[in-house]
Amino acid sequence: MTTELRVLRDAEFDAWYAAVELGFGGVPEAPEEAALWRELAGLDRSIGVWDGADAVGTTGAFALRITVPGGAGVQAAGVTMVSVRPTHRRRGVLRQMMRRQLDDLRAWGEPLAVLTASEPDIYGRFGYGIATHSLSVRIDTTRVRVSAPEGTEGVRLRLSKPDEARDACEAVYARRVAARPGMLARQPGWEAVPLLDPADGREGASPLQCVLAEEGGRTVGYARYAVRPLWAESGPGGTVLLRDVEALTPAAYAALWRYLTEIDLTTLVTAHNRPVDDPLLHLVSDIRRCEPRVKDSLHVRLVEVGSALAARTYRGPVDVVLDVADDFCPWNAGRWRLTGDAKGASCERTEDAADLALSVRELGSAYLGGVSLAALAGAGRVRELREGALEEAAAAFGSDVAPWLPHGF
Structure with missing residues (x-):
């Protein structure tokens, strides 16, 4: 199979969007709905994989601003319109698109990627964790x-x-x-x-x-x-x-x-x-x-661990070293010292001994305060390396109100 991945061109939008509709059942959307999504999508933030004249893979990334604990709005890429043509499944098309998209988001300085999943087991391997429920x-x-x-x-x-x-x-x-x-x-x-x-x-x-x-x-x-x-x-x-x-x-x-x-x-x-x-x-x-x-509702992926964790505040004082695993975005892997409280936070690289070990997927789940690190530890997905660190971090990451995505994208 010879395919080409490229940023969407204006003349290709209709064929690309028809591939999106095919991927979600093949029922064409109303013209006014398709026109609105075209207006909001941004060609430079949309990717297509082409096999000749056929769009066989699609994805986009809306430029969103999402509230994080503490009330600040943080730039986030709203990953959307992800599809792979049935004839091209299991050939690495999705992985290729996810790789390019996350590389682009890092280059653009966007610390978060978020999405709603048609099937919740798809995106964990790319570092997304379920962060909100509806x-x-x-x-x-x-x-x-x-x-x-x-x-x-x-x-x-x-x-x-x-x-x-x-x-x-x-x-x-x-x-x-x-x-x-x-x-x-x-x-x-x-x-x-x-x-x-x-x-x-x-x-x-x-x-x-x-x-x-x-x-x-x-x-x-x-x-x-x-x-x-x-x-x-x-x-x-x-x-x-x-x-x-x-x-x-x-x-x-x-x-x-x-x-x-x-x-x-x-x-x-x-x-x-x-x-x-x-x-x-x-x-x-x-x-x-x-x-x-x-x-499940919103799935969150930390594109840049340090800047993402520093962008929110924490319900109580926290000073922990996180040993983060991230096979798909290796620039996040390693140890990070997170210090913060209700007024602000910093998160920097460190050589100090780790207090907690987890993957970037667990950080995504806990990021908005709706999924407890303690619950993830109970499932074996977070390991406590210093006694007391889990209780401290779980309390600090929490939110007084449940996080919630008000509408899809």
């Missing part, structure tokens, strides 16, 4: 009530067209970004992503709807959703399909969830991407009838 709920609204904390009755709810409410929603979202690791600061153009609503993808549901929560005349929350009607002999049984919900106050958050669970002619609310510590879990009257489920 919660799904399926709420039987005939049996579940949402409690109303103090102040809920003072929240005014107002329906608005999603595009007309965009700026108000984005202002609320922007104020939420620094509060939770894993959230993405919306770069120019990304405000259109939550509003994507191609008609041929609704599967019998309504167009996207939006409700705003207001307190004292200002917008303090929103929910975007669709409704899929259902009419049976026993009566109506529609489903509210939640896209996203954010609020700046507990009262507004409760008011929005109460609204969603009380929409006329519906008996079900589904949400497929919420934080695992969502306050909703403490607002509902019967958690069992919400059918909560958890799955």
Whole structure:
């Protein structure tokens, strides 16, 4: 097999994107959706592997900014649109693309790479670790009530067209970004992503709807959703399909969830991407009838160990030497001294004896504070070399709130 890997050229985009669609089942996306991803992708950040005129491998890397523990935003490459043509599997195409991509990210000075995986066992061999999880709920609204904390009755709810409410929603979202690791600061153009609503993808549901929560005349929350009607002999049984919900106050958050669970002619609310510590879990009257489920979400890869670990803060004082294994990016391998606290951190090469031994994959899992180093040690993936080092590091790496990726890319 003779193939060529190269950065994408403008004239090649349509063939490259058709290869992406083929890799994810072969169903063409709506024109407006494909156009948006083309606008956001950046040709210079997209790679194709070609066999003659055929694109047989694809990957891209959005320029993202992700919140890390401490509230800072860190540059991260959002790895996306990874596909290999079925005729070219098991020939090293994926490995070739991952190699080139990580080399490029290092040259560009981007300390992190992140992705969501169609299959979670693919990317561990390239140093990615599962760093966040997402919660799904399926709420039987005939049996579940949402409690109303103090102040809920003072929240005014107002329906608005999603595009007309965009700026108000984005202002609320922007104020939420620094509060939770894993959230993405919306770069120019990304405000259109939550509003994507191609008609041929609704599967019998309504167009996207939006409700705003207001307190004292200002917008303090929103929910975007669709409704899929259902009419049976026993009566109506529609489903509210939640896209996203954010609020700046507990009262507004409760008011929005109460609204969603009380929409006329519906008996079900589904949400497929919420934080695992969502306050909703403490607002509902019967958690069992919400059918909560958890799955992996964001996978994190430290491209540069030193700069990545120094970019976040730590929940408590930490001074540990990490012996890091990284076969795929050997510039990370070796011993690093991490010192830091809630005010800042440094991470430098050292010849001192190691306190913990782990691979870059475990560092990726622990990086946003949602996966405990102690839990990874329990699975045999972190080794304690100095007594007490594991407890110290596990406590320092933790986060008060669970990290969460608010939307895919």
